[in-house]
Amino acid sequence: MSSSKELIGFLSQAHPDLDVLTDATDRAGYETGARYGVGTAAAVVRPAAREQVQAVVAAAQRFGVRLVVQGANTGLVGASTPDAGGEQIVLSTARLKGAIAVDPLNQSVTVGAGVLLSELNTRLAQDGLFFPVDLGADPTIGGMIAANTGGARLLKYGDVRQNLLGVEAVLAEPAGELLDLNRALRKNNVGFDFKQLFVGTGGAFGVVTAATLRVYPLPAQTATALLVPTGVAELEALLLALNAELGDFLSSCEGISREAAQAVVRHLDDVEDPFAEMEGADYAMLVELSSTMPSRAGGLDLEALLMDFLERHYGTLIGNAVVGKPEALWRLRHSITESIRNEGKIIALDLSVPRSRFPAFRAEARALIAARYPWLRIYDFGHLGDGGVHLNMVWPLQDAPAYDEAVASEVRAELYRLTVERFDGSFSAEHGIGPYNERFYRDFTADAVLGHVGAMQSRLDPRRTLSRLWLGKGE
Template identity: 35%
Template sequence: MTNTDSFLAEAADLLGARGLTADADLLAPWLTDWRGRYTGAAIALASPANVLEVAEIVRLCARHGVPIVAQGGNSGMSGGATPDSSGKALLLSLRRMNAIRTLDAEARQVTCEAGVVLQALHEAAEAQDLRFPLSLGGKGSATVGGLISTNAGGTQVLRHGSMRALVLGLEAVLADGQIFSMLTPLKKDNRGFDLKQLLIGSEGTLGIVTAATLALLPAVAERVVIWAGVSSLGMARKLLLHCEAAAGDALEGFEVLPQACLEAVLDHLPDARAPLAEPHAWHVLIEVVADRAAAATLRDRCETMMAEAFEAELVEDATMSASEAQAEAMWLLRESISPAERARGPAVQHDISVPVEKMPDFVETTIPMIEARWPGTEAIAFGHLGDGNVHYHAIAPKVTDGPAWQASEGKAISRYVHDLVTEWGGSISAEHGIGQLKRDELARLGDPVSLSMMRAVKQALDPRGLLNPGKLI
């Protein structure tokens, strides 16, 4: 027996036929990232059924020196869940661990395993007249473990924050197979470091998230979705401030997209229609919600808010959802931007943030710079204006060799964008993580002291570097 044969034999004994496979056809779908940028290889695919099996397989990997790449829904944007091409790593899928262990409606908390799909979590909460206030376009495939490991944001960060704000307790398996179990939440706990926060956003490099206790909120009793056309991103920012003052905590979403994005989505979705009769330089998607106590007056308050916006000349046109179907149709337009862009051809994507008040100036200043420096390239920005995070993409001219463009011009554009973001005091990764896509850029542009601290933590918790090697740091 080779060392590989010995490892696989022990792993098969540990996990059984359902828990381990080295079949190339079964492995193949999980070896390429969602965007198709990275394809790796793996010694096998392990699918443990519970946290004890995760701990055992991690201990086995530690004994044999086998690297581990943990994976949830494989819907990440930065290649963080794709192994390298060496074929030495074990791909560890958490998808079988999809149980909702407890849901306490009175405490408004749910404890669920890492493989629970976000949409399933939404449905479980809704069945108890509650909700989990984080949503994104990939909710049908994204898993709780992946969302925590990348500190995902989504469209409701404006009011509820990212996953860091919603995780009350955490369970994870460390590099030596120990189980870190802090699932029981406490309002006040001053026993040193908040270790769960160390694991959130660490992209599987410090530990493998196996379960979490998450915060729930009362279900929305009424919501109104508004689609508005504005003359500029700066005007969209003024509209945001107006809506924050008028709606307060009821303002749950505030998304922006340029006319070019809307047109791409309408081409991609043959049955979709533009919400407004005329084109506008920028479009704004606003969501305002209410609980039972405030539901009866929500629509009147939204009508007053928008009437005042028209009076102040903040908007050029607007429409308000008259039904849940219309609200969903508006959100579908927003959530279809990424697949619509993907269908257009090669592009380089940048998930960036700058201080909220600077975002309009950043976009309006730098997009012409990109397009002038790389003629034929189309630069676009869309996303969560309210929290200073936009998706800043550069779409290639019509070329025959997409990968070659991405490796040359695309790479140069990304480097330039990251330089600009850093100059403006921003971040090169707002919500999608670093993965392997931005690892070298983080090393180039990151604060040296912060990078040194992260490397020290990695060395302390994973001294052999077996957890998700080649990612983040």
């Protein structure tokens, strides 16, 4: 009998209340990732309480079985799905919910790891609050911590790391030990900040079961515009002007290329093309201002402020602007990936560079692709305000060589080298590492860092129970 079968038998007998799925049909939804990662699990276990998580982790250590911790399975690097061996167990946190405990005065919330972002914000809205890490997907809170998600409003509110006050996690060593760091404190300077080990590390150091997050008042007013700079040099100047003149209210600044916008126009009805009247321009900025102050109070009117900014810079820094249609503008931004899927096979890159180097990076990346892979179409967009770049390319179905995975990998590797080595950037700005990016993690991480991270992982998970990835040196 395999170790995984022994583990399943033990859990079924010792913990009859634990939800264990072994039928292939029941497992199927847990075995395929949102973009990458397809495997076969021996079973899926769905604990509903931290004590059950402790029991599963302790048993996995005892029987030598590797767990794959999974939230909503919305990750894009294959980290939340099992491999093809059929021996790993998926530990789903979907049932780790319980009460969502809101503290309006402290502006914090304590929440189970399996609560979805949408569920959290629905509850917070009852108290006029929200958790502002805004994403296209609907992940669990535990998954957001493991991936350190950012999103479209990181510019104003920061990522998960900057909004995590406390965490509760189950360790692999000592087997099943509960580490309770779940405090609702903004100031706590008593040494090593242990909770950071669980942020952005893909579950390698422990299973997050609950967390306490900083939350914010819902904006009372917003103002949104899509701006097309008059040129590349003006893009930098426009960013400087936005920060200098509207920085107190600037909550989002997204970048959208001409190609990305026009792909959406081709595939969705009732979407306005911001480049229609600007033949030479090829990049736009989706700008959002927000404030908790109502427009009637103190004379603050964000739409008036934004219109004044546009009027003063129109013709010099701004060549075209679409205003007053926030839902339509955000629909344009959020529909890019869906639209370009219709154009061919996507090669998606999640990059970041310093904001000051973005124009030069974009020019070099596009030149590299045009020179070496001229059949690829570029549809770049991203979080311009924080340096995030979704450099997505499409391998067309027609008028191009037959799709070749080896060539696609070569394109990815060349652009990663350009990002990291030439522009001091990151090859994974938001999506994490996961099996999909493991080799690049090793290529671009210093040996000293690998050594220290490996030592920590060996101490906290010596049998590698909690992660498909070894973060240290070697394999």
